[in-house]
Amino acid sequence: MLRALSRFFSSTLTQNKLKLVPVCCNFSFEALHPASPIMGSELYQFPPEVRGMTSLDREVFAQMVTVPALRVPKGVLNKVVKSLKKSTIHHTGVPRVVADKEESEDFRLLLLDPYRVSSPGSFSEAEAEALRSFGVAQELQDFELRMTYDNLKTEEVLEAVLPLGQDVTSGFSRVGHIAHMNLRDHQLPYKNLIGQVIMDKNPGVTCVVNKINIIDSTYRNFKMEVLAGEENMVTKVKENGVAYEFDFSRVYWNSRLSTEHQRVVQLLKRGDTVLDVFAGVGPFAVPAARSGINVLANDLNPESYRWLQHNCKLNKVTSKVRSFNLDGRAFIRGPVKEELPALLKEQAGVHVIMNLPALALEFLDAFRGLLDPELSCSQNLPVVHCYGFSKDENPERDMVERASSSLGFSLEDRCSVHFVRNVSPNKDMMCVSFTLPKEVLYSSDKETTELVNATIQEPPAKKQKCEETSDL
Structure with missing residues (x-):
């Protein structure tokens, strides 16, 4: 499979490469995308119309993919899930446990991460021993899984959309309901799509803005444009237990100074x-x-x-x-x-x-x-x-x-x-x-x-x- 599929399913990639930086109730993120091979028998790739898209079409991202699954007796399901925690699927909106294809009430299918498991020999010694002790056959089945836009993370969408070879690192600071971005030149043609994706993937964000110049006024506020959502710049934040309200477009506020204020x-x-x-x-x-x-x-x-x-x-x-x-x-x-x-x-x-x-x-x-x-x-x-x-x-x-x-x-x-x-x-x-x-x-x-x-x-x-x- 192509590396795009590995980003669908790899909890390790997601957990290790997505860095969250909390600042009280505000936050920012950076996402990095190194190439990662994935083991599997089928190829998966986004349809050609995704690359270069400037107006977001969520339906285009829907695809059927094949993932490995393990047939587990219902009576030991919880124990098996716990023992195979590192090898199961961990992805937004994707269930780890689904109904048995043979429609047996006594069994369930446990969906596995194809980045980690491609054959019975992929299990670690501890995992294999646990399966034996629970009487679970180490036989893998193929399971057809429908993946949609909702299952993708922000960086996965952007990597699929932006031209190949371009840096898709993106970041934002959250100020109440506002996501504040500083887009790079090569991202500007996709600015409205990026804004919509940021809003879709971050509950509570209802406005995404982009800083379009340096802070160059006597009053320290910068010009900005709304990329997605409502044009409501009056926001509420909480920093170190203290509540603040202000018009973000007309005053200066930096969420990253929370620690310094407290110090x-x-x-x-x-x-x-x-x-x-x-x-x-x-x-x-x-x-x-x-x-x-x-x-x-x-x-x-x-x-x-x-x-x-x-x-x-x-x-x-x-x-x-x-x-x-x-x-x-x-x-x-x-x-x-x-x-x-x-x-x-x-x-x-x-x-x-x-x-x-x-x-x-x-x-x-x-x-x-x-x-x-x-x-x-x-x-x-x-x-x-x-x-x-x-x-x-x-x-x-x-x-x-x-x-x-x-x-x-x-x-x-x-x-x-x-x-x-x-x-x-x-x-x-x-x-x-x-x-x-x-x-x-x-x-x-x-x-x-x-x-x-x-x-x-x-x-x-x-x-x-x-x-x-x-x-x-």
Whole structure:
């Protein structure tokens, strides 16, 4: 048989080559397709009209195939199924046990995986011994099985449809009812078919979208097109036990940052204060507030600001979160500057979160000379967690050097750098954490202070490129 049939039946191939990556209630997958020979006497292949199909015709995939079967007495059926667990069929919608062809009520047919079993000698010693002990004859029968589109997995359909020799690896991130894809150029002619297959094969997905450009707007949302399903972009997700709602087409959300959100929130203590400079819809701010943290949360995007307030109400933490709709520097040089003197006099910690990886390091200069030198103190200084992308061979060193340059003060041996995730083969997302140096916060350099103050004016309307082309 052709390798297509092996993908019909091989539980081993499916289990070992289909990698699920859970992210709370969201997930993504990658499917790989190495060539695998299959043992059998008949050839099976999809009809010619399947290859190159751009409009999904589910009926074309229906075929009759022959698989091996074992005739088993009904009284020992459960024991035999358990003993031959690795050799039976494991495939979507395919029963392992069917009625006996001789219509005997005393027997059932146990369907076997043709990738593993082609003759009685294919059974392992343990399986053969089990069959002997249960009085089951090791004689195989042919069973005609009707396979349909419903029995195929996503990657099996795509491999049958896309041109031979082309990479059919596909992936998506799930955001509530939305499957978010980043299709490659050779997949675009089949984009609507791919979207429909994704929706068919993933219960609960009612909308499939494709990112059609990089994140290149001031508000960090990207353009997308609907490939299949309803055009409803308002979605609900749950991350680390916290519920969020937002319009996915107008705000930034990345399901793969769930672990990082949790990591930072766990660093905080009840009674601390968080200053979230680029808060988005609240993935740091809301769980922090739920943990008894006081939060000042800011985002320049009016839609993110609106959904941030909505999520605070949704999670009943409105009293713990003060929200702002300002540019990042204006937030630092305004509300943060006003609140810091009193906060630093208290015993509780102060944490500044700056999660705008493409640009956040450039905003660190806003802390230069932020407070009056006459109010200088060296205790309870703010701890900054600043994110960035790095394409350097040594991303840790790169992050420290860029943060030091922006602050005008060396952070060598005064900070820690945490690897967050690999965004693309040559780009990492990192987080540099450090206690804001007294020499920066209380700088008396008037020229530096005037320069920094001059940078907080609202930026002209222009696009800020946040290159995340591989960021699903």
